[in-house]
Amino acid sequence: MTTNSGFIYAVATADTKGRELFYVSDCLRKAGAEVVTVDLSTQPVSEPSAADFPPELIADFHPQGRQAVFCGDRGKAIDAMALAFKTFLNQRQDLLGVIGLGGSCGTALITPAMQALPIGVPKVMVSTMASGDVSGYVGASDISMVYSVTDVSGLNRISRQVLGNAAHQIAGAVLFPVAEESSDKPALGLTMFGVTTPCIQAVSTMLEERYDCLVFHATGSGGKAMEKLADSGMLNGLLDLTTTEVCDYLFGGVLACDETRFDAVANSRIPCVMSCGALDMVNFGHPSTVPEKYADRLFYHHNAQVTLMRTTPEENAAMATWIADKLNRCEGDIVFLIPEGGFSALDAQGQLFWSPEANQAFIGTLEAKVKQTSRRVIRRLPFNINDVQFAQAAVREFRQLAEKES
Structure with missing residues (x-):
């Protein structure tokens, strides 16, 4: 169990990466961490999301409401959901860390919210984009980028290993936090x-x-x-x-x-x-x-x-x-x-x-x-x-x- 009261937020677009999202959440629970899942899907789906926080709830955090996200234009929807998720995450009082999974769009959706979190809050992004120039995704934050090797599309012998390692990485950061040293030095x-x-x-x-x-x-x-x-x-x-x-x-x-x-x-x-x-x-x-x-x-x-x-x-x-x-x-x-x-x-x-x-x-x-x-x-x-x-x-x-x- 985590030493502090709160959760690791596991995040992905569950309409295309649901299996991977719930695999990671299972790995986190088995490691002893409390976890909640967040679905950032921008396309309407017939079945309700199985995530703890479905996309409709996240989209409601956009200043113009969920219609700004579910607008039918993929590019605008991604930008709008990224803003909604950033607003949502910034208001969470129980957040101990964030792990995200995604390709180019998912990474663009998730990392702006990570960048807005304080330095020191554990942040891990498993991404197909992590082997190239990641400066736009990391910015001035302490996001740990993990290259997915295979596409984040299904579970296989490679993806299970990479996703499991990433889950254990953030679980370790949350379960064994660095003790803060108080200093009165400017x-x-x-x-x-x-x-x-x-x-x-x-x-x-x-x-x-x-x-x-x-x-x-x-x-x-x-x-x-x-x-x-x-x-x-x-x-x-x-x-x-x-x-x-x-x-x-x-x-x-x-x-x-x-x-x-x-x-x-x-x-x-x-x-x-x-x-x-x-x-x-x-x-x-x-x-x-x-x-x-x-x-x-x-x-x-x-x-x-x-x-x-x-x-x-x-x-x-x-x-x-x-x-x-x-x-x-x-x-x-x-x-x-x-x-x-x-x-x-x-x-x-x-x-x-x-x-x-x-x-x-x-x-x-x-x-x-x-x-x-x-x-x-x-x-x-x-x-x-x-x-x-x-x-x-x-x-x-x-x-x-x-x-x-x-």
Whole structure:
């Protein structure tokens, strides 16, 4: 039996995946977990659903009622049911975890509701889509994606094993929860990339005695996750020193942020120290994935699946313009530190991406376009971002902002 009062919600479109849904619910019960089933079918069926929560009940949670779901248009029905399910799940007070089963449509139906749940609530999605790009399904959440191997269409020797493993995975997470550690330390968000690791590790070491340092990998989703926590009031400050996701967003890389990057800084007004960590590179996958228009550019082959492209002076000016527009909307305390000795481990004297011309295009444009005030400041430092002196300066600036806020 579960240690907390509540249920694991097992979810699927039971009109096509009913056998799989009830197989998973049986596995959960045998593992000792309490479970309820949810049917998200969007097509009318003659027989009443056997799920604990039938599709008509879920559809009633749509702002326009069930007719918005059962509209006869498959695409609109999926979008409407996804919204209805998100609203339904958000109101459940007895939810301990969620496991979903689906193909492309089922995954699109279920994961938006999972994304809206708090970090730490167990979420498992068994999907035919899990072997490809799952960023749209996972977002900034902690959803565990499990590739179904065979289609989620009937029970066989493969699907039973995969579905059973997934059921036991979420049962284990619910039955044996991680004990929460209470901490009165303020929480800080820090962004890091491989080429800015020495900087962030040094900053964390200097601050960890007084702060709970949460480091986010600047892979697009990392920045989104950090800003989601900031918007939720769960962070007391940011050291957003690795802003490389902007490169990929503007120039077609694979680790991109979106148009909302840095909006959480403006919304929350928490103290923030920023920098231009890894703005010297755009990220692609295997060399064969690099767009043809970039064929004559300077590349660094980080590993078999990661290819880095050096940004040009023109691209640096464009990034500075985009970032400056964001900074000018911020009314809280912000210090933007510029490491004149290079933006990453590859952008240092003697290294492949060292380009004072490109860096100066960023620096000059940023200084020209940011409207500096007593609370919005740009500072140049004669160091590479990974020099210990830069880390010390970042910590010093943040402490001054934090003390000003207290």
